Amino acid sequence: MTRLFLLLSALVALLAPLAPAHAQPLRLQITEGVIEPMPFAMPAFVPENSAGAQYSDALARVVAANLTNTGLFREVPRDAHIARVSSFDASVSFSDWRAINVQALITGAVEVSGNRMTVKFRLFDVLSGQQMGQGMQFAGSTDSWRRMAHKVSDAVYSRITGEEGYFDSRVVFVSESGPRGNRTKRLAIMDQDGENVQMLTDGRALVIAPRVAPGGERAVYTTYETGAPRIALMNLATGQRQLVGDIPGAMTFSPRFSPDGQSLVFSAARGGNTDLFRLNLGSGQMQQLTSSSSIATSPSFSPDGRNITFESDRSGTSQIYVMPATGGEARRISFGQGRYGTPVWSPRGDLIAFTKSHAGRFHIGVMRTDGSEERLLTASFLDEGPTWAPNGRVIMFTREAQGGDPALYSVDISGRNLRRVPTPGPASDPAWGPLLP
Amino acid sequence: MTLFSKTLLVVAALALAACNNPRGGGTFGGGGADGFGGMHDGGIQSGSLGDPNDPNSIAHFQQRIGDRVFFTTDSSSLSEEGRATLNAQARWLTANPQFSIVIEGHADERGTREYNVALGELRANAAMQYLISQGIRADRLRTVSFGKDRPVEACPEQRCWDVNRRAVTVVSRGRTS
Numbered sequence: 083m084t085r086l087f088l089l090l091s092a093l094v095a096l097l098a099p100l101a102p103a104h105a106q107p108l109r110l111q112i113t114e115g116v117i118e119p120m121p122f123a124m125p126a127f128v129p130e131n132s133a134g135a136q137y138s139d140a141l142a143r144v145v146a147a148n149l150t151n152t153g154l155f156r157e158v159p160r161d162a163h164i165a166r167v168s169s170f171d172a173s174v175s176f177s178d179w180r181a182i183n184v185q186a187l188i189t190g191a192v193e194v195s196g197n198r199m200t201v202k203f204r205l206f207d208v209l210s211g212q213q214m215g216q217g218m219q220f221a222g223s224t225d226s227w228r229r230m231a232h233k234v235s236d237a238v239y240s241r242i243t244g245e246e247g248y249f250d251s252r253v254v255f256v257s258e259s260g261p262r263g264n265r266t267k268r269l270a271i272m273d274q275d276g277e278n279v280q281m282l283t284d285g286r287a288l289v290i291a292p293r294v295a296p297g298g299e300r301a302v303y304t305t306y307e308t309g310a311p312r313i314a315l316m317n318l319a320t321g322q323r324q325l326v327g328d329i330p331g332a333m334t335f336s337p338r339f340s341p342d343g344q345s346l347v348f349s350a351a352r353g354g355n356t357d358l359f360r361l362n363l364g365s366g367q368m369q370q371l372t373s374s375s376s377i378a379t380s381p382s383f384s385p386d387g388r389n390i391t392f393e394s395d396r397s398g399t400s401q402i403y404v405m406p407a408t409g410g411e412a413r414r415i416s417f418g419q420g421r422y423g424t425p426v427w428s429p430r431g432d433l434i435a436f437t438k439s440h441a442g443r444f445h446i447g448v449m450r451t452d453g454s455e456e457r458l459l460t461a462s463f464l465d466e467g468p469t470w471a472p473n474g475r476v477i478m479f480t481r482e483a484q485g486g487d488p489a490l491y492s493v494d495i496s497g498r499n500l501r502r503v504p505t506p507g508p509a510s511d512p513a514w515g516p517l518l519p
Numbered sequence: 520m521t522l523f524s525k526t527l528l529v530v531a532a533l534a535l536a537a538c539n540n541p542r543g544g545g546t547f548g549g550g551g552a553d554g555f556g557g558m559h560d561g562g563i564q565s566g567s568l569g570d571p572n573d574p575n576s577i578a579h580f581q582q583r584i585g586d587r588v589f590f591t592t593d594s595s596s597l598s599e600e601g602r603a604t605l606n607a608q609a610r611w612l613t614a615n616p617q618f619s620i621v622i623e624g625h626a627d628e629r630g631t632r633e634y635n636v637a638l639g640e641l642r643a644n645a646a647m648q649y650l651i652s653q654g655i656r657a658d659r660l661r662t663v664s665f666g667k668d669r670p671v672e673a674c675p676e677q678r679c680w681d682v683n684r685r686a687v688t689v690v691s692r693g694r695t696s
Contacts, residue, residue, distance in 0.1 A: 262673035288668060290632055304636075310663040311636055333640055333664055336633040349637060351664065354595070354644035356637035377637040393634060399593070400634060423631040437631050463675065466631045482628075484675045511632065 108186055108207040108214055108242050119156035120185050120242070122149060125167045126160070127190035127201070134192040134199070137227055141192055141201060144231035148249045148275065149238065152476075153499030158184050170202060176211040184208050188238055197223055201230040205238050215241050228277060229518070236517070248471040249274060252515045253478065254292045254301045254318075255490060257281065258508040267510075269303060271318065274471075274514070276504035282321060289314075291336065291467070294515035295343045301513070302326075302346060304335040311335040313348055315363070327361045327368070334359075336379045340407070341387045347371065347407075349379040358392060360407075371409035380424045383407060384431060384451070391415075391425040391434055391451075402436055404451065415453030424467050427451070430474035433495070437466040437479075446479050448495055459497040464488075467510070472517040478503060480510040566691065575615055580690055584611050588646055590684040592629070595641035597649060605646060608688055609653035618690040620655070622646050624664040625671075625687070627680035632666055639664030646686040 108120075124146040129135040149155040165178035170191035179187050187206040192199060204217040218237055220230045229250055236247025257270040257279075269282040269289050283289055287307035294301050298318070305314045308325070311333040316323035327334050332352035339346060346361045358371040358378045372378045376396040383390055384407075391404045397414065400421040405412035416422040420440025427434055431451070438445040438458065444465045447458040459477065463484040468477045475495055482488040487508035493500045503512075569576025571583060580586060585608070588601035597605070612618065624643030626635035643662035651657050672679035 263670055265668065267668070288665075290636075290666070290668065304633075306665075333636070333662075335636050349633065351637050351640035354641050354648070356640065377634065377641070379633045379637050380631065393631075395593075395634075400630075421630075423634050439629070464628070 108209075109244065119154055121156050121158050121183055122146075122186040122188065123158045123160075123163060123179060123182075123184040124149075124188045124190075125163060127192045127203075128167060128170045130170070130191050130193035130200075131195070133194035137192045137194065137199065137201075137224075141190060141227065141231045141234070144228055144275075145188065145190075145235045145238070148232065148235035151275070151499075151501065152239065153494060153501075154239075154243070155186070158182055170204070174206055174211075176206070176208055179206075179208040186214075186238070186242060188234070190234065194224060197225070199224045199227060199230070201227075201234065203234045203237070205241055228273065232273070245475060246473040246517065248473045248476060248514075248517060250518045251472050252294075252298070252518070253469075253490075253503075254282070254294050254303075254513045254515065255505070255509050256289060256292065256511040257505065258488065258510060259285070269301070269316070270509075271301075272505070274503075279506055282316065282318070291511050292513045293338050294318075294513050295339050296341055296516060297343055298515045298518065300339075300343070302337040302339060304337065311351075313337045313346070315346075326363065327359070329359070329368070336381065338381050338383060340383050341385050347381040347383065347390055349381070358390070360409075369409070371405070372412070378403075382426045382434075384427045385429055386431065389427075389451075391427055393423040393425060402434065402453070415449070415451070416456075417453060418456055426468050426470060428470050428474040429472055432474070435468035435470060435477050437468065446477060446493065448477075457497065459493050459495070460491075460500060465491075467512070469512050469514045471514055478512045478514055480512065482510075574611075577618075577690055580608070580611055580615075580688075584608055586689070587685045587687040589681065590642055590686070592627070592680075592684065593638070595638065595645045597645055601646075602649065605649045606653060609650050609655055612650065612655050612659070612690070615690075616659075617692055618659075619693055620650070620660045621689045621691070622650075622660065622662045623669075623687045623689060624662060625669060625683055625685050626667045627683040628667045628670060628675070629680060630667065632668070635666035636664050639666050642684070642686045646688065650688075 124142045127138040127141045129138045146157045150157050162182050165175045167189050187208050190203040192201050200221045202219045205214045207214050220233050232250035235249040239247040251274045254271045257268045258265050260266040266285040267289050268285040272279040287305050290304045292301050292303035301316045304311050312325050313327045313334050314323050315326050329350045332350040334350045337346045337348040349356050350359050356377045358381050360369045374396050378394045381390050381392040389404050390407050393400050394403050400423050401414050402416040402422045402425045403412040403414050420438050422436050422438050424437045425434045433448045435448050438447050443461050445458040446460045446465050446468050449456040464482040466480050468479045476492055478492045480488050481491045488510040490503040490509050490512050568578040571578040585604045588604050622643040624639030626638045647660050647662050670683045672682050
């Protein structure tokens, strides 16, 4: 779809009254950062039967929270609404919404039958008085009511921004407890908004740095269950897992999936040297990708599978390199002051996110894949380990305040909208999974 | 609460939405219980440290010989002091051949997690190679890196980071696994 007509919402607000009736004024440009969030209204979903009533408010709350949390939208609260939406199919009284400066109106309906539910929504551009796109319907189990609200949110976000959404996605992370010197770390999974947390490991073994497979059905991480770092592959639906990538005499860690999910790239350390290896998960075939007498770790595939970016100290300090996915000559791309690590290729292919430390501060940043246009998005005592939202517009990472516990934070790629992602306790090493089908 | 693999969402557009672009493949469900047995990391091993006045005791090794050496930031080079400690360790290990040795490498918290795993291995290996150069048989030695995940001091200050950048020689009776 074309993004030629992406405009800042502030501009939209100015220009819209002058625009022809057929224009699509409800557009937000994400990359530039939005200074003035777009006001929207999300009345309670209309219950289409009595059993649907218990979800009518909850669905609206989840949609409104999703949109608000992007920083791109601002909810006009319900007590300011003039019009009452009592029927999903009734005509919209746009003047009542214009009067309270709503630009985007979302209406919804919900019907529940047993443990099945049907959720519908429509999106309206209040200024032009038109519906934006067709209405949509989602049907599924009442257990997945939040997912349906996420689907509605994704559709609304997508229509207004021209970008794919990311609300119906999950995040694997490390849940921490206990004293800092002897932390219990458990692999866990949650919805992107911090809901539905489930523990995936029991905490007996230290675990670090998970990654989610491109399809979302598996995760890979480093575990100390044998006493030393080893790579585990877990089926997220069943909880079954196996150790993979054994190299005798080596510690193996830092695993990442290839974009087709068929292979892993990871680090193996032995004899005072850490190199990158590639493992074909189907055949078990292993290939050594680097052979430098220095550290090579934190690899990440480009989304086309042709290149790998990684961190190495071969120049004397940690810097970011790019090499062909089959190995071969690596090109350094980071040249700013300080140390660079944990490069992660954007799912859109356009940017590499990284951790940078300089002058006692840590930053999450992004640069183009040739190292140009470096942009630091955060600064704190300790920020590290970026992971991309499936649409490549938001980054989640670990932040540890000085003397505090680690927590998960998100920030958009313009550096705006820094916010803490709620978790039940201390948390680290987020790995954002794909948009769910 | 939900296993998403079991809750197939049917997306039925009232009319086809042109910009809906679902990605293919796979479910992304929650996991079951942790079923692996035989984990060592959280297990408790018990054994007597002995009397530090007994020159052949583990307590003597830890307290009198010194079981750890320290490193400067981002470095795995052994200091003069570190080499002196390792010389004493080597003499003790030669006199006590019944002990096997695991060298744990650690980093401070001022680096990224996985780089620190690699750095810890580098430090553990530096200590191990030095002990080998002092005549300790390689098959008695093993290394493990904990990166920054097992700090000995947890304060967010230089004095703690200085003692966390370390290689610790852990001795136990019996063979290395």
